[in-house]
Amino acid sequence: MRKIYRFALAFTLIGASLSLQSCEDYFDLHENPNLVSNPPLNAMLSTTTHKTGLNSQRIAATTAFYVQYLASPVAGNATDTYQEVDLTGTWDAIYLAMADIQDMKQKGMEEGATDYVGVANIMMAYHLNLIVDHWGDAPYTQAFDNTTLTPRFDSSQDLYAEALRLLDEGIAELNKTDSRIPLRAADDLIHGGNKTQWIRTANAFKARMLNKVSKLPSYDPTAVLTAVDNSYQSNADDAEMEVFEVRNPWAQVAISNTQLVLGGWLSEQFVDHLNGTTYGVFDPRLPRITEPTDPKFSIAPYIGTPNGVGNVGTRSNTDRDEVYISITSPLTGETSPITIASYAEMKFIEAEAAFRAGNRERAYAAYLAGITAHMNKLGVPEGERNAYLSNPAVAVGAANLTLDLIFKEKYVVTYLNAEAWTDARRYDYQYADFDLPANAELTTFIRRVAYPQGESSKNPNTPNTPALSEPLWWDQ
Amino acid sequence: MKNTFTLILLMLFVLGATGAWAQQRQVSGRVTASDTGQGMPGVSVAVKGTTTGVATDSEGSYQIQVPDNSAVLVFRFLGYQTREITVGSQSTINVTLNTDAQQLGEVMVTALGITRETKALGYAAQSVQSEELTQHRQPNVLNALQGKVAGATISSTGGAPGQGTNIQIRGINSIDVGRNNQPLFVIDGVLMDNSTSTVGAGAELRGMSNRLADINPDDIESINVLRGGAATALYGLRGANGVVVITTKRGEQGSLRVNFTSTAGIEEVNKFPDMQSTYSQGTRGVYDATNFFPSWGPRVEQARQLDPTHPERLYNHFEDAYEMGHQFRNSLSFSGGTEAITFLSSISHLTHEGVLPFTDFSNTSARLNAEVKISDKFRTGANFNYVNSGGARYNADRFNESLSYWSPRWDVTDYRKPDGTMNSYGNNNPIYGAATNRLEDDVNRFIGGLSFGYTPTSWLDLTYRIGLDTYNDDRTRTAPGPLGVAGERVYEDNGQGFVGEYTTKFRAINSTFLASANRSFGEDFNATLRLGHELYDRRVKSFGVFGNELTVHDWFFLPNARLLTSTQDLREYRLMGLFAEASVDYRDFLFLTLTGRNDITSTLRKPNNSFFYPSASLSYVFSEHMELPSFINQTKLRLSYAQIGKDAEEYATSSGFASYTGLPTGNTGFTRAALLGNVDLRPEFTDTYEAGLEMSFLNNRLGFDFTYYYSLSKDQIINIAVASTTGYVRAAVNSGEMRNKGVEIVLNAVPVQTQDFTWDSKLIFSANRNKILSIREGLEEITYASQFGYVGSTVTMKLIPGQPYGNIYGSHWQRYYGGAEEDPLFIDKDRPIVIGENGFPVRAPLTSQKILGNSMPDWIGGFTNTFSYKGLSLTSLFDAQWGHEKYNQMGNFFSAFGIADYTEDREDFRVFEGVLADGTPNTKQVWLGQGVGPDGVDYGDGFYRRFHRGVSENFVEDASWIRLRSLTLSYSLPSRLFENIFIRNSSVALTGNNLWLWTRYSGFDPENSSTPSGSNVTGFAGFTYPAVRSYLITLNIGF
Known part of the structure; x- marks a missing residue:
């Protein structure tokens, strides 16, 4: 009996002792064991450089239809025909990347890691441009700073000025030599820790931005040329990102297409631009961009799909009777890098700015250098390259160079790059034979994208989107 | 008992x-x-x-x-x-x-296993007994409760073996769609996890089990459902959504008893949507046997002229793709004991193969319940339950989606080529997908409790109970890669092949100490005071590795994968409650109970982590107090008030950096965690008021129990979705108010009662009305869910102040208002539809999203009738959920792909009823088909693809249903047959479940939804696993 008493007492005590544990630490489970509070800078660099590369592709995955690099296999596809599509995923990816960049910058400043601050500034400027070039006004001054859950929208002019300021500040930070923590090469997925290349990228972004306002009175071609001079010196400097969880996202589009998740169909506009139909000269880059159609159908080797029309011809979607993004291309292979900005593109900015400044010689030299650089990047053999460069349709001479020719050639260089749409709008889509997609929602070319549902539903400050044919401020 | x-x-x-x-x-x-x-x-x-x-x-x-x-x-x-x-x-x-249909005057197991006389209870409580639970032979205990408990909305998420079932008591209580609104489950005093885990690639759509599915229904003695705040007060915050108290069977003193129950059954899909059977594969009326579009081709006769291999009639591919399912359950139990020790042990095995090919579930359960009376003052008891459960789950959503793409010109059941690759004319074969793209779960679970009781004196009783619920849930996700043979068609979802291994380790301990003292004061007063302490400590760890792109295409071994990605998660939670209950009764007719509980939680920070809340309930049995007419038996009035606190989810008070998962192995990175934590979170409180009246008449042959409740939750803790411009995905805030009010009615009757024949009848009815009073300052609405629909017909579920939870919003036809003001939220169906100049109805701009329905039923009801004649008994249960809508995503696809029966009018001309933009009636005749019509006009993709499929209004359908949930005929063999043999009793029963269904809904059974059990999103029917009609035979023998 006494044993039983003790037995019961023991259990009563267990209950009591558990209650005594209530003190302090037993209930102190606030820190989330699945998170860290203070990650090292290099682990933030890998995230932000990776996201920057992916976001450049993510934007292009939509706008490639607007510039008619791609066309949907489905008739009346919403993106293809200028319908309002909800780009919440893209918008969110950009802003969540900016939050990470902001955190890296903050931490870089706290730790005196000027290199990281500089790189953060450059990537932040890049993302701000993605926002300004596609949506216009957007949150920044109150964004990702924990003070409000409904950030105010800043004017796109202000964001543009801020991006330029960030670039200058970034260059200044990178020029400092006393960064407490150097960029870790393995975690810099864009330039492998090469500060010189980052400074060149900052100048490349600056050149883009200064050139972007070509329609505005403030346009200053000399400033553009200065930025170009300080940007890339060769293809080796290109801002590229080639670390993927599985594979290059364009390659994924190509592979999915072969597995019937249709996508990555090259537009008739782009194919005709290259295959001689529009310009009478076959561009040797075409076979390095895509693979020819299935010869058993005995049709033309390069056939594109008209935008808005969908799959043409009587053959089924699955027959290779048109051309697609290809994994054999050095631009869209499984391990190919995503090009964020390139030397070849800079050459065309130089050509345009020099042309607008009246310096035709410089413009023409840059025009040829741009084509050459891009062909080299694509691995076009020297013979084919030179044949193209000497074709009368291309080798027009400095005196006969036109903005049309510059835009025509730059259009190839910016294939699947987000910057292409900026150019198309500045150029008012005046590419040869460039037509509205079939059954377009708009009567004129598209000029902006709609604010995403994800923002407008959660942030009452989100403005209503005007008609998508309304130009953004720099496009007016 | x-x-x-x-x-x-x-x-x-x-x-x-x-x-x-x-x-x-x-x-x-x-x-x-x-x-x-x-x-x-x-x-x-x-x-x-x-x-x-x-x-x-x-x-x-x-x-x-x-x-x-x-x-x-x-x-x-x-x-x-x-x-x-x-x-x-x-x-x-x-x-x-x-x-007794009416259980007034009986006792009931209430909170913490405290048994109280029902008449003393100042709140509604309802119990369901073993016979009622097992008569339909439902493998999942929650399904066995359907139609039997007022105030509990119970819905299967689908008909898959082991598929989860959802239960909500008195509606949704939180405006945070991520919060758990399922009640707390307690089995023999042990807090039991009933979560539905969706760990594992794509498990959300694979009909995973709610963990209550582990329990063998044959083990259960009774289930008591505690609904209101006063009923659950002693359970504290974990009981805030109601408590389901399960008591398992015990052994009884006497010789050894053996009971064997065996059930075998078959099942089939209970309802298919109506489909067209006229048009073959192709587009714009042009036949093409490899075309993606299954049914926009020509008529079958025309197709047969072009293609002699075309079958005479289209296949009925939906019906062909589903099979007959079957299930077996065998349970064996032993019980007995002496004066000192009683025990019950049972083993049970269930195998269940579903109607969707390659889906199954099995459950093996072993139990030991023992009670030991050590002396007059000491007693101890133990309950141990080991369970192994799991099965092959398939994504029914994907299956039915693929079936929608599949052309009925082809036989879907011929899914595999001799070389093992997918057989298809072009599109993915859904059955091949089910055969190869797999998820199997394997759960090993132990639930055990030990209890000790000590009664030192006649007026004092001390009990202590410690319980453990622990399981490992292992999941394996596999798909083979391409075989690499010529002409191979790869099943899209299988990609390059993959293998994923996921494990969740769950462990929860709860400890309860309760001291009860009882004292009489004079003749009239009797008082009981209880003091208690409760501790709950939970740890859930999960981790997984996903290996993508297999080298050997069908070797499901992680090192065989080219790319590995890993996930890991740990959640710990601790809660302690100190509580007291004082009850006083006066002359056995007036009962007052006061409770108070103070919780300390690990999910809030000091000083907000410790909070107190009280309850009071009063029961006035006036039949014991005053003289009532003789036909009135017991009559009781109940009143109660309770406040219940609620804490946050784990780690809602902290922010940080999470692993960035976008990088390949070899690179690591960090990114801002999705949640913006809030160190200042305060507990949220719900105030509940409840009043009830119970009466019974005519010798208890007739009775009713009426309950009204009103509850208001304030200052809710929500993880609100925030704009990404904040740098976060969600933020933890205290915000929002929600109100629920409703009535619950239970009617009992024994219309006929003779020596041999009895007719028992029970009706339950409940209705809940919810209103969102406020969300968060500055926000007009919170979108919490959406489901895809073609070209603008995507629907969303949003919280808008002044509106109830569960509203479905979407696009709608433009209606003519002629200058009158248009309501921004409601469609005025009396107004004519605006017809465009092209002769087709016009969709309102997509910026106008109106309320198309609400997914919460206006009322639910159940009607049980039992007819017994000697050993023969017939029980029927009608069950209804009424006045709610669901978005029929499959219907949207049926429009887009010309599958629905109504698309048979595609070769007709029509003048759409409505008015032109200027208000004049439409007179323009249009053709509904694709391409160039007989009138020479090119109609493009035709009415259905161009207009009909893009308007959500067409696909949010009335999902009300009433059904014959079950019909059971059982026969107990007369005991005289067994007088001289070892058998004591024997019975045989035939059961039909879901034998009859009435609904206006056009898809599969509208009870089901595409979200997993436990989800608060019930408005989307998606492409669910169809419900089944089952026929079972059960044999029971006692020795």
Whole structure:
């Protein structure tokens, strides 16, 4: 009996002792064991450089239809025909990347890691441009700073000025030599820790931005040329990102297409631009961009799909009777890098700015250098390259160079790059034979994208989107 | 029931005042049950007004001392009508007890296993007994409760073996769609996890089990559903959504009893949508046997002229793709004991193969319940349950989506080529997908509890219980890569092949200490004070590795994968409660109970982590107080108020950096965590008011129980979705108010009761009305869910202040208002639809999203009738959920792909009813088909693809249903057959479940939804696993 008493007492005590544990630490489970509070800078660099590369592709995955690099296999596809599509995923990816960049910058400043601050500034400027070039006004001054859950929208002019300021500040930070923590090469997925290349990228972004306002009175071609001079010196400097969880996202589009998740169909506009139909000269880059159609159908080797029309011809979607993004291309292979900005593109900015400044010689030299650089990047053999460069349709001479020719050639260089749409709008889509997609929602070319549902539903400050044919401020 | 009796007896000893023992003499007799005619063991036989009481033995016999001839014996047994018999001069009193539809006057297991007389309860409570639970032979206990408990909305998420079932008590309580609104489950005092885990690639759509599916229904003695705040007050915040108290069977004193139950059944899909059977594969009426579009081609006759291999009639691919399912369950139990030790052990095995090919579920369960009476003062008990469960789950959503793309020109059941690759004309074959793209779960679970009781004196009782619920949930996700043979078609979802291994380790310990003291004050007052302490400690760790792109295409081995990605998560939670309950009763007709509980939680920070909340309830049994007309039996009024606190989810008070998962192995990175934590989070509180009236008439042949409740939750803790411009995905805030109010009615009747024949009837009805009073300052709405629909017909579920939870918003036809103001939220269906100049109806701009329906039923009801004639019994259960809508995503696809039966009008001309933009009636005739019509006009993709499929209004359908949930015919063989053999009893039963369904809904059974059980999003039917109609035969033998 006494044993039983003790037995019961023991259990009563267990209950009591558990209650005594209530003190302090037993209930102190606030820190989330699945998170860290203070990650090292290099682990933030890998995230932000990776996201920057992916976001450049993510934007292009939509706008490639607007510039008619791609066309949907489905008739009346919403993106293809200028319908309002909800780009919440893209918008969110950009802003969540900016939050990470902001955190890296903050931490870089706290730790005196000027290199990281500089790189953060450059990537932040890049993302701000993605926002300004596609949506216009957007949150920044109150964004990702924990003070409000409904950030105010800043004017796109202000964001543009801020991006330029960030670039200058970034260059200044990178020029400092006393960064407490150097960029870790393995975690810099864009330039492998090469500060010189980052400074060149900052100048490349600056050149883009200064050139972007070509329609505005403030346009200053000399400033553009200065930025170009300080940007890339060769293809080796290109801002590229080639670390993927599985594979290059364009390659994924190509592979999915072969597995019937249709996508990555090259537009008739782009194919005709290259295959001689529009310009009478076959561009040797075409076979390095895509693979020819299935010869058993005995049709033309390069056939594109008209935008808005969908799959043409009587053959089924699955027959290779048109051309697609290809994994054999050095631009869209499984391990190919995503090009964020390139030397070849800079050459065309130089050509345009020099042309607008009246310096035709410089413009023409840059025009040829741009084509050459891009062909080299694509691995076009020297013979084919030179044949193209000497074709009368291309080798027009400095005196006969036109903005049309510059835009025509730059259009190839910016294939699947987000910057292409900026150019198309500045150029008012005046590419040869460039037509509205079939059954377009708009009567004129598209000029902006709609604010995403994800923002407008959660942030009452989100403005209503005007008609998508309304130009953004720099496009007016 | 037997344990309840033990508890009554204990209560009587513990609570009772000592009575005088004088002039005693002995009375004996036997108690038999009116429904079976057999002796009833464990019946409480008590002398009214005293503490004297005994229980009948295993044969139903009893002996009791009575003081004098005026003594009244009270015979009580749960589920039977209590009888009172004046002893008079009799020395043998044989009694037959009638089954009781109305359980007034009985006892009930309430919070923390405390047994109380029902009449003392100041709140609604309803219990469901073992026979009612097992008569439909539902493998999942929650399904067995359907239609039986007022206030509980219980819905299967689909008909897959082991598929989860959702339960909500008195509606949704939180505006945070991510919060758990499922009640707390307690089995024999152990807090039991009933979550539905969606760990594992794509498990959300694979009909995973709610963890209650682990429990063998044959083990259960009773289930009590505690609904309101006063009922659940002692459980504290974890009981804020109601509590389901499960009591398993106990052994009883006497010789060894063996019980064997075996069930076998078959099942089939109970409802298919209507489909067109005229048009073959192709687009714009042009036949193409490899075209993606399954049904926009020409008529079958035309196709047959072009293609001699075209079948004479289209296949019925949906019906062909589903099979007949079957299930077997065998349960064996042993029970018995001595005066000191009683035990019950059981083993059970279920195998269940579903109607969707390659889906199955099995469950093996073993249980041991033991109770030991060490001395008059000490007792101890143990409950151990081991379960192994799991099966092959398939994504029914994907299956039906692929079936929608599949052309009925081709036989879908011919899914595999001789070389093992997918056989298809082009599109993915859904059956091949089910065969190869797999997820299997394997759960090993142990639920155990130990209890100790000590009664040092007659007025004090101490109990302590410690419980453990722990399981490992292992999941394997596989798909083979391409075989690499010529002409191979790769099943899209299988990609390059993959293998994923996921493990969740769950462990929860709960400890409860309870001290009860009872005292009488004078003649009239009796008081009980309880003090208690409860601790709950939970740890859930999960991790997984996903290996993508297999080298050997069908070797599901992680090192065989080219790319590995890993996930890991750990959540720990601790909660402690200190509570007290004081109850006073006055002359056995007025009962007042006050409770208070203070919780300390690990999910809030000091000082907000410790908070107190009270409750009060009053029961006034006026039939005991005043003289009522004789046809009125017991009558009781209940009033209660309760406040319940609620804490946050784990780690809602902290922010940080999470691993960035976008990088390949070899690179690591960090990114801002999705949640913006809030160190200042405060507990949220819900105030509940409840009033009820119970009455029974005509000797308890007729009775009702009416309840009204009103609850208001304020300052809710929500993880609100925030704009990404904040740098976060969600933020933890205190915000929002929500109100629920409703009525619950239980009606009981015994319309016929003769010696041999009884007709028992029970009706339950409940209706809940919800309103969102506020969300968050600055926000007009919170979108919490959406489901895809073609070209602008995507629907969303949003919280808008002033509107109820569950509203479905979407696009709608433009209506003509002629200058009158248009309501921004509601469609005015009386107004004419605007017809465009092209002759087709016009969709309103997509910026206008209106309320198209609400997914929460206006009312739910259940109607049970039992007819017993001697050993034969027929039970039917009608069950209804009424007045709610669901978005029929499959219907949207059926429009887009020309599958729906109504698209048979595609070769017709029509003048759409409506008006032009200027208000004049439309007169333009248009053709509904694709391409160039007979009138020479090119109609492009035709009415359905261009217009109809893009308007959500067309696909949010009335999902009300009423069904014959089950019909059971059972026969107990007369006991005289077994007099000289070892068998004691035997019965056989035939059951049909879901035999009849009435609904206006055009898809599969509208009870189901595409979200997993436990989700608060119930408005989307998606492409669900169809519900089944099952036929079962059950044999029961007792030895």
